[in-house]
Amino acid sequence: MSFLTAENIGHHYFSLSSVTTALKDVSFSIEEGEFISLIGPSGCGKTTLLSILSGLLAPSDGTVKIDGQPPDLQNNVIGYMLQQDYLFPWKTIEENVLIGLKLNRQLNDDTKESALQFLQKIGLKGVEKQFPRQLSGGMRQRAALARTMAVNPKLLLLDEPFSALDYQTKLNLEDLVFEILKAYKKTAVLVTHDLGEAISMSDRILLFAANPGRLHKVFTVPDELRRQTPFEVRSKDAYSELFSIIWRELETLEESK
Numbered sequence: 001m002s003f004l005t006a007e008n009i010g011h012h013y014f015s016l017s018s019v020t021t022a023l024k025d026v027s028f029s030i031e032e033g034e035f036i037s038l039i040g041p042s043g044c045g046k047t048t049l050l051s052i053l054s055g056l057l058a059p060s061d062g063t064v065k066i067d068g069q070p071p072d073l074q075n076n077v078i079g080y081m082l083q084q085d086y087l088f089p090w091k092t093i094e095e096n097v098l099i100g101l102k103l104n105r106q107l108n109d110d111t112k113e114s115a116l117q118f119l120q121k122i123g124l125k126g127v128e129k130q131f132p133r134q135l136s137g138g139m140r141q142r143a144a145l146a147r148t149m150a151v152n153p154k155l156l157l158l159d160e161p162f163s164a165l166d167y168q169t170k171l172n173l174e175d176l177v178f179e180i181l182k183a184y185k186k187t188a189v190l191v192t193h194d195l196g197e198a199i200s201m202s203d204r205i206l207l208f209a210a211n212p213g214r215l216h217k218v219f220t221v222p223d224e225l226r227r228q229t230p231f232e233v234r235s236k237d238a239y240s241e242l243f244s245i246i247w248r249e250l251e252t253l254e255e256s257k
């Protein structure tokens, strides 16, 4: 059985005067350790789907199973990383990183030690006692990664985590997150508007269409690209070829919106 299965997912948003079908009949599965990107035109339901996968939003139709269970953000199987780092400004970086462990009553000498070692591994040694406002945007996102990883989730849901960063920081952080997730054998689902980011980080790309939001096509990234870091991938011919193919599909979807 796959690590994650989504079967016939549908979702409607209701208001007094209208109904929006954000997702219709979406089915897919993800294997353990896979990196999947969700892309598609604005309004095709990517964020809605991520909320459903996290368990924060119950779908109107269909079922999701993660590691054999319905999704539940409370059970530590799932970690969430967002565009904004949502670090508590009044807490130090160390306190921010340990907060998930504390809330889950898992904070002990061992978990603290490994969380602090992780900070060192991702280049944040020496800032443990500083506050978020003293760090750059890229450093704050690293701290957010450390906080997410501290509770050792099996699945990471990444909602445009690099989109607020300058280009160079973004490329560096893509490489870092990619290497960390591979080293720790995590499964990941990334929502992004950046096609280059999707191709360079993913094993597969799920392309969604809008009105109603639905799964349009699935692209498998060639093996030769998957053995390299996102930065290296961006200079390969196979990357450019896949970029052109998906770009044309995206243009068609934008035109038919």
Ligand SMILES: Nc1ncnc2c1ncn2[C@@H]1O[C@H](COP(=O)(O)OP(=O)(O)OP(=O)(O)O)[C@@H](O)[C@H]1O
Residues within 6 Å of the ligand: 013, 014, 020, 021, 022, 040, 041, 042, 043, 044, 045, 046, 047, 048, 049, 213
């Ligand atoms: N809380 C809500 N209430 C009503 N409609 C909503 C709500 N959230 C999203 N929608 C609608 O559902 C559809 C899908 O929205 P969603 O944000 O999931 O798409 P998206 O692909 O993530 O968009 P974007 O790329 O612009 O972030 C859109 O038509 C949106 O307007």
